[in-house]
Amino acid sequence: MIRMPGIIEVRDLNVATDRQQILSNVHLTIKENAVNTIVGPSGSGKSTLIRTFNRLTELYPKLRQNGQVLFHGKDVRDYRVISLRRRIGLVFQKPNPFPASIYDNVAFGPKLHMKLTRTKLDEIVHDSLVSAGLYDEVKHLLDKSALELSGGQQQRLCIARALAVQPEVLMMDEPTSSLDPIAKGKIEDLMMELRNQYTVVLVTHDMGQANRVSDSIDLLYNGRIVDYDKAEVMKMPEFEQAKHFVMKLAK
Amino acid sequence: MTEADFPAGRDLAGYESKYDRRVISDMIVRIIGYVILAFMSGLLLAIVGFVALKGLGVMTVKMLTTVGNTQTGGLANAIAGTWELVLTGLLLAVPVGMFGALYLSEYSSRVSGGVLRLFVDVLTSIPSIVLGLFGYLVLVIQLGLGYSLIAGGVTLGVMMIPYVLRISEISYSNIPRQTREAAYALGADNFQISFRLLIPQARAGILTGVLLAVSIAAGETAQLLYTALFNNGYTTSFLGQPVAYLTYVVYYSLQQNTVYARSMAYSAALVLVTSIFSILLVSKYISRIR
Numbered sequence A: 001m002i003r004m005p006g007i008i009e010v011r012d013l014n015v016a017t018d019r020q021q022i023l024s025n026v027h028l029t030i031k032e033n034a035v036n037t038i039v040g041p042s043g044s045g046k047s048t049l050i051r052t053f054n055r056l057t058e059l060y061p062k063l064r065q066n067g068q069v070l071f072h073g074k075d076v077r078d079y080r081v082i083s084l085r086r087r088i089g090l091v092f093q094k095p096n097p098f099p100a101s102i103y104d105n106v107a108f109g110p111k112l113h114m115k116l117t118r119t120k121l122d123e124i125v126h127d128s129l130v131s132a133g134l135y136d137e138v139k140h141l142l143d144k145s146a147l148e149l150s151g152g153q154q155q156r157l158c159i160a161r162a163l164a165v166q167p168e169v170l171m172m173d174e175p176t177s178s179l180d181p182i183a184k185g186k187i188e189d190l191m192m193e194l195r196n197q198y199t200v201v202l203v204t205h206d207m208g209q210a211n212r213v214s215d216s217i218d219l220l221y222n223g224r225i226v227d228y229d230k231a232e233v234m235k236m237p238e239f240e241q242a243k244h245f246v247m248k249l250a251k
Numbered sequence B: 001m002t003e004a005d006f007p008a009g010r011d012l013a014g015y016e017s018k019y020d021r022r023v024i025s026d027m028i029v030r031i032i033g034y035v036i037l038a039f040m041s042g043l044l045l046a047i048v049g050f051v052a053l054k055g056l057g058v059m060t061v062k063m064l065t066t067v068g069n070t071q072t073g074g075l076a077n078a079i080a081g082t083w084e085l086v087l088t089g090l091l092l093a094v095p096v097g098m099f100g101a102l103y104l105s106e107y108s109s110r111v112s113g114g115v116l117r118l119f120v121d122v123l124t125s126i127p128s129i130v131l132g133l134f135g136y137l138v139l140v141i142q143l144g145l146g147y148s149l150i151a152g153g154v155t156l157g158v159m160m161i162p163y164v165l166r167i168s169e170i171s172y173s174n175i176p177r178q179t180r181e182a183a184y185a186l187g188a189d190n191f192q193i194s195f196r197l198l199i200p201q202a203r204a205g206i207l208t209g210v211l212l213a214v215s216i217a218a219g220e221t222a223q224l225l226y227t228a229l230f231n232n233g234y235t236t237s238f239l240g241q242p243v244a245y246l247t248y249v250v251y252y253s254l255q256q257n258t259v260y261a262r263s264m265a266y267s268a269a270l271v272l273v274t275s276i277f278s279i280l281l282v283s284k285y286i287s288r289i290r
């Protein structure tokens, strides 16, 4: 009997440029209907790692990649990139709404993939904004420019925009790094709610957040996944700086 | 100013003299700025004032509404012909400029982009009389289009391409990378990114480029001398008829020795300057709001 794999499996993944090894021999399992968190210091390769899942790394021809990322057991490169990206959504580190109305931001994704009636589209926009916990704040201003929203509202709009195409996996790259504690709290509550319907991949610097919301935590350090449970690994000098992360991870 | 604003004692001298030098160099820069500004506004005022003075004195409603032949009659055919030529030029310049710019900013490789940019730059630097000659030899003679709206408009359009293209390119490349990535991450393909994100986002910039091209094209003469010729009446088809245009009236009627012909030239100049100014004002307004 083979072991039930995760919804995403990373196998011996290497990503490099001509000058720099960014990810080295990464193995990782993303479990379905859970909040899978990746932590690690700045520059350790977290964003690059999750961008290999939806092949966004292909927008940068300088990045060379080998090894495998499997989605439902099939290499991501064997999917049509369009359907792969619809099924694995990404919320970026910095809020990046389109310079358009709130409505058009959320409707952009669904309109790419389907011909929809106005009523159906209205319904998708409504449901996505509700799921992202933004609906009550913007229900009367759907025609307002997204750029006029606060940073926290913009980030929740980006979450709504990602949810609108009904992905299976929602990846969030430090979604709260530019937000105040209240906005942050709202997004953390949201992540725990979303795990019932979606698979969440969270990247964060924030150890407190990782401990609050995660079902599993992986530590990425210098492009490698570090097994922070193994004491002898942690004694190795090259992980000196990672200790700061690990101490806080220990429950 | 209180004592506390400056360090006390010996240091004070050095501090103040440095401060003075900065004030003086600041003042020199500002004076040079004012001189240039005064010179430019004087020049502009002189040209516009001259045209207005000469033009307004002889301008009548009849001048604007009747057909003329550069000696007698009015400017109506030349006004209509100018816009017909410019609009025909746009039919060529807008698609080529808009999509050429999209290709340059999004999809070109370093080599193909470099080559295209070089072509565009060379095109900008070709003297307009040479373009006119090219239009004459290739369009009028070789392709047998004759003196026509097509021949004149296309020759004018070739000259407009670089303006539309370069300004569109700037407005595409001003769209942040993160915005594009957001669209890619939702599963958009290149075609959808172009038509649903980039072109709508850049439309104010594209329009600014179009208006600039229009304002320059409306004032061109040399491309049209050998391709549009002139028409004593209205031009009603793309082929088979030459076309009247305002710059020709300015150029030709001014050389005539009747007072009326010269007043036609001044009126034509005034109509041109007023239209071009209005177009530029509109384009300034558009680039301000977006």
Ligand SMILES: Nc1ncnc2c1ncn2[C@@H]1O[C@H](COP(=O)(O)OP(=O)(O)OP(=O)(O)O)[C@@H](O)[C@H]1O
Pocket: A017, A022, A040, A041, A042, A043, A044, A045, A046, A047, A048, A049, A060, A062, A063, A093, A205
């Ligand atoms: N397209 C690229 N071209 C060249 N180098 C890159 C590229 N993308 C990432 N890198 C390099 O890879 C390393 C990891 O970057 P990455 O953005 O994945 O780190 P991160 O863990 O997300 O950091 P942060 O927490 O600051 O966001 C960095 O040294 C970065 O310079």
Ligand SMILES: [Mg+2]
Pocket: A046, A047, A048, A093, A173
């Ligand atoms: Mg990052």
